[in-house]
Amino acid sequence: MNSHHLLLDFITWFVLCYFILLNGGYLLLNLLSLRTLHRKGQEEMLDDLPRAYSGLEPPVSILVPAYNEEASIAASVRSMLQLTYSEYELVVVNDGSKDGTLDVLKREFGLLPFPEAYRRQIPTKAIHAIYRSTKFPNLRVIDKFNGGKADSLNAGINASRYPLFCGVDADSILQRDSLERVTQPFLRDPTVVATGGTIRIANGCEVAGGFLTKVGLPRNPWALFQVVEYLRAFLFGRLGWSAVNGMLIISGAFGVFRKDAVVSVGGYRSNTIGEDMELIVRLHRLLRERRQPYRIEFVPDPVCWTEAPEDLKTLKNQRIRWQRGLAESLNANWGLFFSRNGGTPGWLAFPFMILFEWLGPLVEVGGYLFMIVSFLSGAISWQAFSTFMFVAIGLGVLLSASGLLLEEMSFHIYPRGKQLLALGLVVLVENLGYRQLNTWWRLIGLYRWATQKEASWGAMKRKGSLGA
Amino acid sequence: MTLPAGVLAVRLGAPADPILAAAYWTGIAALLLTLLLGLQILRLRISLRARQRRETRALARWRPILNAAIVGDSPPQLPPLAASERLHFIKLWVHLQASLRGEAGAALNDIAARLGLADEARAMLGRRARTERLLAALMLGHLGDRQAWPQLLRLAGMDDPTLSLTALWALVRIDPQAAAEYLTPLFIEREDWAMSHVAGILQQAGSPVVAVLAGMLPRLRLERLPRALRIAEALRVELPADSLRDALASGDVAVVTAALRIVNTPLLQDAVRARLRDEDWQVRVQAAKALGRIGDRSDVERLVALLADREWWVRYRAAQALVELPWLKRPDLAALHARLEDRYAADMLAQVLAEQDAAAANAEMETA
Numbered sequence: 001m002n003s004h005h006l007l008l009d010f011i012t013w014f015v016l017c018y019f020i021l022l023n024g025g026y027l028l029l030n031l032l033s034l035r036t037l038h039r040k041g042q043e044e045m046l047d048d049l050p051r052a053y054s055g056l057e058p059p060v061s062i063l064v065p066a067y068n069e070e071a072s073i074a075a076s077v078r079s080m081l082q083l084t085y086s087e088y089e090l091v092v093v094n095d096g097s098k099d100g101t102l103d104v105l106k107r108e109f110g111l112l113p114f115p116e117a118y119r120r121q122i123p124t125k126a127i128h129a130i131y132r133s134t135k136f137p138n139l140r141v142i143d144k145f146n147g148g149k150a151d152s153l154n155a156g157i158n159a160s161r162y163p164l165f166c167g168v169d170a171d172s173i174l175q176r177d178s179l180e181r182v183t184q185p186f187l188r189d190p191t192v193v194a195t196g197g198t199i200r201i202a203n204g205c206e207v208a209g210g211f212l213t214k215v216g217l218p219r220n221p222w223a224l225f226q227v228v229e230y231l232r233a234f235l236f237g238r239l240g241w242s243a244v245n246g247m248l249i250i251s252g253a254f255g256v257f258r259k260d261a262v263v264s265v266g267g268y269r270s271n272t273i274g275e276d277m278e279l280i281v282r283l284h285r286l287l288r289e290r291r292q293p294y295r296i297e298f299v300p301d302p303v304c305w306t307e308a309p310e311d312l313k314t315l316k317n318q319r320i321r322w323q324r325g326l327a328e329s330l331n332a333n334w335g336l337f338f339s340r341n342g343g344t345p346g347w348l349a350f351p352f353m354i355l356f357e358w359l360g361p362l363v364e365v366g367g368y369l370f371m372i373v374s375f376l377s378g379a380i381s382w383q384a385f386s387t388f389m390f391v392a393i394g395l396g397v398l399l400s401a402s403g404l405l406l407e408e409m410s411f412h413i414y415p416r417g418k419q420l421l422a423l424g425l426v427v428l429v430e431n432l433g434y435r436q437l438n439t440w441w442r443l444i445g446l447y448r449w450a451t452q453k454e455a456s457w458g459a460m461k462r463k464g465s466l467g468a
Numbered sequence: 469m470t471l472p473a474g475v476l477a478v479r480l481g482a483p484a485d486p487i488l489a490a491a492y493w494t495g496i497a498a499l500l501l502t503l504l505l506g507l508q509i510l511r512l513r514i515s516l517r518a519r520q521r522r523e524t525r526a527l528a529r530w531r532p533i534l535n536a537a538i539v540g541d542s543p544p545q546l547p548p549l550a551a552s553e554r555l556h557f558i559k560l561w562v563h564l565q566a567s568l569r570g571e572a573g574a575a576l577n578d579i580a581a582r583l584g585l586a587d588e589a590r591a592m593l594g595r596r597a598r599t600e601r602l603l604a605a606l607m608l609g610h611l612g613d614r615q616a617w618p619q620l621l622r623l624a625g626m627d628d629p630t631l632s633l634t635a636l637w638a639l640v641r642i643d644p645q646a647a648a649e650y651l652t653p654l655f656i657e658r659e660d661w662a663m664s665h666v667a668g669i670l671q672q673a674g675s676p677v678v679a680v681l682a683g684m685l686p687r688l689r690l691e692r693l694p695r696a697l698r699i700a701e702a703l704r705v706e707l708p709a710d711s712l713r714d715a716l717a718s719g720d721v722a723v724v725t726a727a728l729r730i731v732n733t734p735l736l737q738d739a740v741r742a743r744l745r746d747e748d749w750q751v752r753v754q755a756a757k758a759l760g761r762i763g764d765r766s767d768v769e770r771l772v773a774l775l776a777d778r779e780w781w782v783r784y785r786a787a788q789a790l791v792e793l794p795w796l797k798r799p800d801l802a803a804l805h806a807r808l809e810d811r812y813a814a815d816m817l818a819q820v821l822a823e824q825d826a827a828a829a830n831a832e833m834e835t836a
Contacts, residue, residue, distance in 0.1 A: 013487055016487070043630055057664045115818045115819055117784075117816045121780075137827065137830050188660060190659075383488065387492050387495065391491045391495035394498035395494070395495075398499075398502045405505050405508060405509050405512075408512045408513060409512060412516060420513055
């Protein structure tokens with residue numbers, strides 16, 4: 001056998017083994033999630049019992065960064081003021097919006113300038129003014145120079161009064177009891193520093209008064225693919241890692257943090273796109289360096305609904321941003337990688353992310369291209385090519401199906417048989433092009449990260465019908 | 469694409485190359501597992517539907533009976549409770565009990581007794597199914613079933629926080645006095661029990677817990693003291709000044725802050741004042757708050773000095789304490805603000821005065 005054939009064989013087996021390891025890893029996470037969801041299901045009926053507050057629940061500051069949100073900010077704030085929780089405040093941060101976001105807030109909530117002794121724990125862009133609502137005592141608005149989402153969250157942290165803060169996107173649709181659910185880990189374990197919950201796709205659902213009133217599936221195929229994608233990402237991607245305290249991301253759309261822990265690591269990093277993931281990876285790195293006991297937990301309950309992009313261009317941009325964010329977050333925290341006190345995050349989660357999420361698109365796209373080119377040029381047999389496609393797609397379908405199984409075992413959010421059938425079809429179809437397309441976009445993200453283009457808020461084209 | 473590749477592979481049989489064969493069989497395994505998962509999803513959906521139908525039937529039959537019992541119109545004859553309705557009935561019963569007080573609860577207990585559900589619930593406590601155990605503990609607590617005491621006590625000692633806390637709640641409902649004696653030490657020991665849940669349960673136990681807690685404090689080990697003091701705070705327990713004086717003199721920050729949070733007697737003024745210059749800012753925060761509750765006129769200058777503290781929270785709590793002192797009226801506070809030379813101190817007092825104005829305006833609006 002000559003060296004050309006040896007190389008060909010090596011690449012073929014490398015690609016095959018990579019795909020099997022990648023999907024096998026996710027299947028293991030799936031098994032970890034099963035146990036948590038099973039126990040959660042057993043306690044379901046306790047959730048329905050009337051809730052009495054003892055007064056010892058930790059109060060929460062909800063931080064809402066807003067940039068050019070004049071169309072939806074009033075409805076969002078109004079709905080967030082109706083959450084069920086013993087004590088919370090709402091801090092909206094107007095990040096130098098160019099539209100009438102601040103005027104809308106002033107008008108709708110009777111804002112008046114307030115002489116607040118602003119506490120600058122984390123450096124941020126300068127503050128213009130702080131306002132307090134004359135209608136809702138627990139609502140304040142920080143008006144500041146534009147500095148991006150992370151900078152706004154840091155300003156919100158500085159102004160917040162309570163030991164826990166919850167960062168939410170201004171266009172997030174929250175479950176009324178979302179804070180109750182996501183703060184549970186803080187109640188039973190004083191070492192918990194951050195928690196996140198499951199984010200669901202709001203497209204196709206009915207929304208009234210800022211709350212979700214009826215769950216439905218979107219008609220748009222791109223949004224439909226994302227429904228299954230989110231099931232996979234949250235129900236076993238995050239829940240599985242959370243079971244071994246190795247979760248490296250909490251979605252910026254909804255996450256609760258212990259403020260002193262976040263301040264002690266320097267707050268959000270403002271020169272990154274993926275500020276949500278970067279903060280979690282940094283918390284792992286620095287708390288482990290300090291040998292401080294901590295937990296970062298995931299609560300599988302659906303607590304937040306978000307509008308998914310429905311056109312190809314917006315979806316592509318979103319995925320490119322996500323991949324860049326991932327690359328920046330990992331690159332900024334190499335100290336965690338196989339570090340002496342790295343534990344699960346350093347020895348398992350971080351290497352997994354590097355191998356399968358960061359470099360994944362490169363190997364996957366390279367693998368597909370290599371197989372296609374090798375087959376067309378006659379370098380590999382039809383048998384080898386078809387086996388490769390069979391195993392790559394088959395494992396992908398298996399992963400998506402297991403996400404759907406976890407959903408059916410736990411929350412069965414989609415009650416109708418037709419909806420289940422539609423999701424079953426999506427599980428099959430999304431593996432025949434959509435996932436590969438996603439991998440391609442992620443590769444572009446990786447390239448853009450490597451060429452270091454500037455980070456920004458990243459305008460997202462939405463239908464906006466949900467905020468009405 | 470999966471199907472043609474699969475069909476082709478099956479037609480061709482497994483490849484001869486061992487690694488290719490391994491990949492081929494991995495694909496086949498994935499395909500078979502996917503089919504199994506699909507069947508399991510279907511099975512789950514079918515059993516969910518069947519369960520929902522049974523629940524709807526059970527609720528349609530029993531809800532009117534329980535509602536009638538709640539308004540004092542309990543039927544003389546009850547229909548038999550089918551085995552398939554048992555769990556749904558108990559869930560409904562527990563839910564109604566949790567929303568009711570007084571005679572209505574007693575009427576529901578009467579229905580459960582007539583159906584022989586106390587025996588059934590005790591049997592459920594011994595089963596492995598966690599949902600059944602949780603429901604049974606809740607039901608026996610509402611029933612005040614003394615026979616279940618030993619079983620519940622066993623459950624209360626389990627590692628499972630949800631199950632053990634539910635059992636504890638039931639024990640407190642059954643006999644607050646006995647539960648207080650046996651369980652207050654447990655509440656202090658078990659760090660995995662959420663303080664808010666513990667406080668919620670103990671608040672129902674009432675005065676027996678207060679007596680037990682006050683008796684325990686002087687004998688507690690230092691590391692248990694902060695949690696015990698936090699429980700005392702949640703229950704608004706007035707602890708003897710001597711017990712608290714010892715805690716305030718402790719070298720442990722957690723103990724001192726927990727003690728400062730519940731100080732409520734002028735007898736401890738000196739012990740609190742001694743903590744105003746503590747190195748730890750969290751101690752200074754709590755000392756400022758405590759002085760706002762128990763301080764006298766001589767403490768005004770001490771609090772004014774804290775307005776210039778390097779820590780924001782100390783300045784904030786000191787300003788709040790000043791504003792809350794009953795003998796400092798608005799003109800006094802305005803004069804105090806005018807004479808402040810430290811910018812941070814002046815800003816903080818201005819903020820707290822503005823907060824006071826805002827709160828007053830809100831209160832006025834609510835009254836109107």
